[in-house]
Amino acid sequence: MLRNNTTSYGWAAIVIHWLSAVTVIGLFALGYWMLTLSYYDPWYREGPWWHKSFGICLLALTLIRILWRWFNPKPKAQGARFEQVAAGIGHGLLYTLLLVTMLSGYLISTADGRGIEVFGWFEVPAFITSIPNQEDIAGDVHWYAALSLVILAGGHALAALKHHFWNKHDTLKRMLKPQR
Numbered sequence: 001m002l003r004n005n006t007t008s009y010g011w012a013a014i015v016i017h018w019l020s021a022v023t024v025i026g027l028f029a030l031g032y033w034m035l036t037l038s039y040y041d042p043w044y045r046e047g048p049w050w051h052k053s054f055g056i057c058l059l060a061l062t063l064i065r066i067l068w069r070w071f072n073p074k075p076k077a078q079g080a081r082f083e084q085v086a087a088g089i090g091h092g093l094l095y096t097l098l099l100v101t102m103l104s105g106y107l108i109s110t111a112d113g114r115g116i117e118v119f120g121w122f123e124v125p126a127f128i129t130s131i132p133n134q135e136d137i138a139g140d141v142h143w144y145a146a147l148s149l150v151i152l153a154g155g156h157a158l159a160a161l162k163h164h165f166w167n168k169h170d171t172l173k174r175m176l177k178p179q180r
Contacts, residue, residue, distance in 0.1 A: 001178040004072040008179035016065045023058045028150045052109055053119045059102040078169040097149040107138035
């Protein structure tokens, strides 16, 4: 089952979800670690190259995910009405923070007018370079958005575990394997 239905997510949504989750955690860990590097550390230039490349790939994956979500049915939510509303708000915030984090990362990386090389495959050009203090402002936005994203994603994971173990819903199962 590739596509979603009203009772379950399909393989496409499941794979995109878990790829996104692993990439967000990896990018946050790499970004946090990069803050500790000195100028003479061999990873001082290597780390940002990987961070930017995976960040651009995550941006593309997120845009695909949003389109997929628009053109596929959404499985019926489980839980009390306030939990369903909270889940909707939480998902909206997750998508917003993903986009804000990646767009601010783009603005940091392209502030000097150079594009972003993605794994040596292609370059994303610098379109916006004239914002005063662009790198500093975008850097602050990037840090706080990424930190908020990881905290909210942790809450999202805890909510899924609560639904699975406490409420005995199949919410988590639906994101692990399509249910018929």
